[in-house]
Amino acid sequence: MARSITINPNLALLIIDMQKTFESMAKPLIPEINATIASARKANIPVIFSQHGHENPDEEESTSVLVKWWGASGSIKRGSADWQLLPGLDVGKNDPVLSEKSTYDAFHNTRLKSLLDSWNVDTLIISGVLTNLCCETTARSAFVQNYNVIFLSDGTATASDAMHQGTLKTIGFGFGQVMTCADLREKLAKIKGK
Template identity: 30%
Template sequence: MAIPKLQSYLLPTQAELPVNKVKWDFNPARAALLIHDMQEYFLNFWGENSPLIDQVVENVARLRQFCKSQDIPVFYTAQPNQQSDQDRALLNDMWGPGLNKHPDQQRVVSALAPDEQDQVLVKWRYSAFHRSPLESILKETGRDQLIICGVYAHIGCLTTATDAFMRDIKPFMVADALADFSREEHMMALNYTAGRSGKVVMTSELLPATTPASKAQLRALVLPLLDDDAEDLDDADNLVDYGLDSVRMMELAARWRQIHSDIDFISLAKDPSIDGWWKLLSREPA
């Protein structure tokens, strides 16, 4: 009945995303960000030091930082830690008492803690719109696009995206800023959204193109894409030997080519190391 213990998995890559039925352009002036249920209680089911959650939290933090720089409003959903049987209703049948048994885990994780400019919505059901002022705030402020990230992709995030669509609000589901019970359920949520209720995007599609500002930033970007034993990686080591696959390399090439037009898969594959890539990225853009 309760949420099961969860395992990390590889986040979807750009090449694995479903084909979107709609061709909506992202417009920061008409958008809002929803950080969905990123509370300690829901993330603790992956245990400590989950590579999946570390990457998702990092991507959500990047989205939040970008939105704040663009005056895009940021909303959070968070379940209360004291819910009556009347408020919880059928959730008790499906999931048990939930946060009522773990009131100390109600906080949003510290890396994403909301500030005084953010609005935290009390979460009563799967959809963030249920018993909340989200729709009225969006419409009053001329926002008809909703960036959705957080957990769990196939439950609250998907339901919120579908509910947004039913209210004429365009949902953008951020594939690599979501986490789920399994990769199969994660992909199911993306496939449904792309074909029925919204647009599926990657974090990098919403953010302005950038390259790492230092070799340390490059290393921090690359390490989550490698095998678990890559922490002792030397900057001169071959990244392919540590699990970097061609799909991830092509995604990095596509991102960095927006800054350096001569970067492609072949140029990255010639010297697939932190040192080799830093030589390419540390140049002045043409």
């Protein structure tokens, strides 16, 4: 059964890990995400970015399960070229960037929840990469923490279409409403703002 979330001004748009290391998957999303960012700003909806990384992956390999899984060489070092947000992504000077993010869940050990609560957000819009890792984990975490979730089907990407589609089905079944960026922008255009 499809569920529909009422679109209201108590929204926030989270763009997850649109970084150089994920360029092949993330770069094609930029036009849709930037158009969605513009619509969110017009409706006075806050936009938040996350930037995944590790201070010293070589040292963290003994303590971080995520770094163990991917290996120090497969992990993103904070401050490196791979850690940088992609050029062309519309990051505003006042947009919070969760550069402290170090695991799949953008809520874990970051300012995300405190930001959302300070803005009285009840619905989190999720976009970025990777669909089935950081985006899905954050969507599940948001749901468990009692936020409504909107998950952008063409505003997220991962390594294969099968993984992408699997996550969209899972999110739509049990965690949030899946919609296209264009559908969301159409709904945002009807919001008068806060």
